[in-house]
Amino acid sequence: MSEASLESKKMRRIAVDPVSRVEGHGKITLLMDEENHIHEARLHIVEFRGFEKFIQGRPYREVPYFVQRLCGICPVSHHLAAAKAVDQLVGVDDLTPTSLKLRQLLHFGQTMQSHALHFFHLSSPDLLFGFGSDMKHRNIVGVIEDYPEIAIQGVKIRKYGQQVIAAIAGKRIHGAATVPGGMNKPLTINERDALLVDIADVIRWSQDAVALNETIHCSDQEHRDFGTLRTPFMSLVDPSGNLEMYHGGLRVRMADGAALVDQFDYRGYTELVREEIRPWSYMKFPYLQSLGKEQGWYRVGPLARVNNCDAITTPLAESARQRFKSLGGGAFVQDTLAYHWARMIEVLHCAESIERLLHDPEILGTDLQAPLGEKRSEGIGVIEAPRGTLFHHYKIDEDGLIEKANLIVSTTSNNQAMNESVRTVANQYIEGNEVTEGLLNHLEVAVRAYDPCLSCATHALGKMPLEVELVGIDGQVIDAVRKGSDGSFDRIG
Numbered sequence: 001m002s003e004a005s006l007e008s009k010k011m012r013r014i015a016v017d018p019v020s021r022v023e024g025h026g027k028i029t030l031l032m033d034e035e036n037h038i039h040e041a042r043l044h045i046v047e048f049r050g051f052e053k054f055i056q057g058r059p060y061r062e063v064p065y066f067v068q069r070l071c072g073i074c075p076v077s078h079h080l081a082a083a084k085a086v087d088q089l090v091g092v093d094d095l096t097p098t099s100l101k102l103r104q105l106l107h108f109g110q111t112m113q114s115h116a117l118h119f120f121h122l123s124s125p126d127l128l129f130g131f132g133s134d135m136k137h138r139n140i141v142g143v144i145e146d147y148p149e150i151a152i153q154g155v156k157i158r159k160y161g162q163q164v165i166a167a168i169a170g171k172r173i174h175g176a177a178t179v180p181g182g183m184n185k186p187l188t189i190n191e192r193d194a195l196l197v198d199i200a201d202v203i204r205w206s207q208d209a210v211a212l213n214e215t216i217h218c219s220d221q222e223h224r225d226f227g228t229l230r231t232p233f234m235s236l237v238d239p240s241g242n243l244e245m246y247h248g249g250l251r252v253r254m255a256d257g258a259a260l261v262d263q264f265d266y267r268g269y270t271e272l273v274r275e276e277i278r279p280w281s282y283m284k285f286p287y288l289q290s291l292g293k294e295q296g297w298y299r300v301g302p303l304a305r306v307n308n309c310d311a312i313t314t315p316l317a318e319s320a321r322q323r324f325k326s327l328g329g330g331a332f333v334q335d336t337l338a339y340h341w342a343r344m345i346e347v348l349h350c351a352e353s354i355e356r357l358l359h360d361p362e363i364l365g366t367d368l369q370a371p372l373g374e375k376r377s378e379g380i381g382v383i384e385a386p387r388g389t390l391f392h393h394y395k396i397d398e399d400g401l402i403e404k405a406n407l408i409v410s411t412t413s414n415n416q417a418m419n420e421s422v423r424t425v426a427n428q429y430i431e432g433n434e435v436t437e438g439l440l441n442h443l444e445v446a447v448r449a450y451d452p453c454l455s456c457a458t459h460a461l462g463k464m465p466l467e468v469e470l471v472g473i474d475g476q477v478i479d480a481v482r483k484g485s486d487g488s489f490d491r492i493g
Helices: 003-008 060-070 075-089 097-129 140-146 148-169 189-196 199-219 221-225 266-271 302-308 315-326 338-358 415-430 437-448
Strands: 012-016 026-032 038-045 233-237 249-253 259-264 273-276 285-288 378-385 388-396 402-408 466-471 477-483 489-491
Touching: 012 437, 026 415, 026 437, 038 415, 060 075, 060 388, 060 402, 075 097, 075 148, 075 378, 075 388, 097 140, 097 148, 097 199, 097 338, 097 437, 140 148, 148 189, 148 199, 148 338, 189 338, 199 221, 199 315, 199 338, 233 302, 233 378, 233 388, 249 266, 249 302, 266 273, 266 378, 266 388, 285 415, 302 315, 302 338, 302 388, 315 338, 415 437
Parallel strands: none
Antiparallel strands: 012 026, 026 038, 233 249, 249 259, 273 285, 378 388, 388 402, 466 477, 477 489
């Protein structure tokens, strides 16, 4: 609709501010006319972090520890992605077997605890009680009251993931695990044995979580139809096409399953992905260069990984993947809420993988650092973080100081998809209806499906317009001005 047409109608803006039960700060806005017809629906990221800018000039060795402070939920993901980039800077292409397995073990613990937090604490109230249920009960306290066994299992799975992290990194949050080309300490026999005590229970609880999500998703057609999109998917896979979380080649498949790229060397990601800036959000909008800005947006994360891989290397998770894939009749499962089901399949895979690694004799090895090679001026580290494919790219000068940094965080890659899901759900449920809290929560449910980490994803320095309002003591706006993202300045009041 043209601006003239919009001006001829009496428009109102409705904001869900903040979006609740997500990591970080964001809001959703709807632009509606008098008949409650929706003309615009957007997810805005309203906080700014700026890590790409302020780590410039710092020694490259500090970066894996600095970037952990992006987030308290997924610090290990940033730590490991940056560590992989630093390995390249010091000329290390292959870690020692023990160092590689310790990093993998650490990564599985991180993914497990993050997925457990998101599903059990943040999303399960919507799925167990209903999207429009009483908000006073639609929370983790309500889950504890009505489903105590589910709540307790969620707490224990997350606690176990954190114990894995602490054993390797020294503490559960913002630990010190890696050094350039390796790891800084071995796993002791006592630490290994302590982790083995509960692993069988963790596997069983993870199976229960998969079964719960399968039942929830398949028993209600509303979940199948809710905000469903048809998109390409991006993820890492190993050389055989299996699910891979720590290291592999990039695979991008179109919505119909056709391969766009496969086993793509992630160090050439700039040939594959471009980033767009929009003036109303601090979060960038990545897209696949070959498809262009309009058609090239894609999705990452558990739904992408479980759809994209040819198999999962642990038996219980692979069995669960087969049941998941049957939902799509062999084609991609595009249901947005199927993210939760895929997320729990990955928790089960993490639990099985942790058990396997704990029984591997090399996990107790002491050869922790590979020989350093010829220093390089550029390093690119990519892993599958809990929320999806995570890129860390650094360039250094002759003194080893960071000259340039670029991060494409998982949530950033899902940015356009989250906006499209918000728009789709708004049209499904709110278009033409009286707006209620329950209906607005449907929009939050769509965003929560992606498990966004909004703190991690905000890097676009100086691109968001600034608005200032002068409000009188009677609450009326006296004057308002805006400074645009292009430096323009105008009065809007």
